[in-house]
Amino acid sequence: MSRPIVVGLDGSESSYEALDWAVDDAVRRGLSLRLAHVRQPWQAERSGIAASDHQTLTERCEAMLATGTERARRRVPELRVESALITGALVERMREESRAADSMVLGSRGLGGFAGLVLGSCGLALAGHAVCPVVIVRRPEHPGGEVVAGFDGSPDAEAGLEFALEQAAARGVPLRVLYSQPSPVVAPHPVGYGPIPVGPPVKEIWQRLAPWREKYADVEVAESVATGQPATALSHASRRASLVVVGSRGLGGFASAVLGSVSHAVLQRARCPVAVVHSPWNRT
Numbered sequence: 001m002s003r004p005i006v007v008g009l010d011g012s013e014s015s016y017e018a019l020d021w022a023v024d025d026a027v028r029r030g031l032s033l034r035l036a037h038v039r040q041p042w043q044a045e046r047s048g049i050a051a052s053d054h055q056t057l058t059e060r061c062e063a064m065l066a067t068g069t070e071r072a073r074r075r076v077p078e079l080r081v082e083s084a085l086i087t088g089a090l091v092e093r094m095r096e097e098s099r100a101a102d103s104m105v106l107g108s109r110g111l112g113g114f115a116g117l118v119l120g121s122c123g124l125a126l127a128g129h130a131v132c133p134v135v136i137v138r139r140p141e142h143p144g145g146e147v148v149a150g151f152d153g154s155p156d157a158e159a160g161l162e163f164a165l166e167q168a169a170a171r172g173v174p175l176r177v178l179y180s181q182p183s184p185v186v187a188p189h190p191v192g193y194g195p196i197p198v199g200p201p202v203k204e205i206w207q208r209l210a211p212w213r214e215k216y217a218d219v220e221v222a223e224s225v226a227t228g229q230p231a232t233a234l235s236h237a238s239r240r241a242s243l244v245v246v247g248s249r250g251l252g253g254f255a256s257a258v259l260g261s262v263s264h265a266v267l268q269r270a271r272c273p274v275a276v277v278h279s280p281w282n283r284t
Contacts, residue, residue: 003132008105010107016071019035027079029102029166033081034083058085065083127248132278133163135275140272144173147174148241148243149161154279156278158208165212168219175219176221234246244275
């Protein structure tokens with residue numbers, strides 16, 4: 001049985017944009033949808049606000065999930081949709097949800113348990129430690145735009161590349177593989193000063209693409225090399241992309257691509273959704 005796409009829903013506009021993205025992705029890839037909302041156990045049933053006293057917290061959460069389900073089915077009536085109201089700590093429970101998911105889709109900013117999702121500790125924890133790929137829907141994608149994958153040959157980048165190829169195949173668009181080659185460092189050698197190579201050679205990187213080209217023969221794959229900061233190169237490429245995909249941790253220019261300064265820059269500056277992938281990722 002195929003795994004569903006899990007959407008973190010909290011009632012914010014950002015989470016509904018993530019839901020719309022997930023609906024379209026589920027249709028493209030023939031998957032079902034699971035809407036999840038985490039109610040943290042210390043939240044009171046009654047908010048104390050007179051205008052909302054007629055509903056308990058549980059009732060409001062259930063109504064929100066019902067609204068999300070209706071929105072998804074209105075967009076695609078035949079889509080399989082289920083919902084879950086979960087009680088517990090946000091990151092831990094969503095991480096558990098990721099174990100049985102094809103991917104997890106989140107809005108960039110939310111309310112309640114998802115407040116400050118991208119820039120706060122909860123978002124970084126989910127993007128850095130979820131078992132499945134995590135897609136952060138920061139901005140609307142560009143219809144028909146290519147998929148861009150940051151690649152450095154690391155295990156997480158390999159997993160990200162397969163996810164990117166799967167996305168490109170489902171969309172019928174090209175994949176651009178971007179390798180950001182760090183600028184060489186000049187340092188003393190026994191025979192004098194000279195550049196110290198940083199990261200794998202470009203030729204070696206492209207050789208690693210050969211098996212993937214064969215596996216996804218129907219996907220047009222383009223290769224690009226940038227020098228300098230990977231976040232800048234990825235952000236620039238995102239202006240024409242429908243999706244940017246990075247591995248959670250990498251080598252060279254993409255080391256700690258999600259958990260460090262590169263991830264902050266990409267998530268803040270990317271002009272399309274960003275997917276973060278861990279190794280291994282097993283295709284549904």
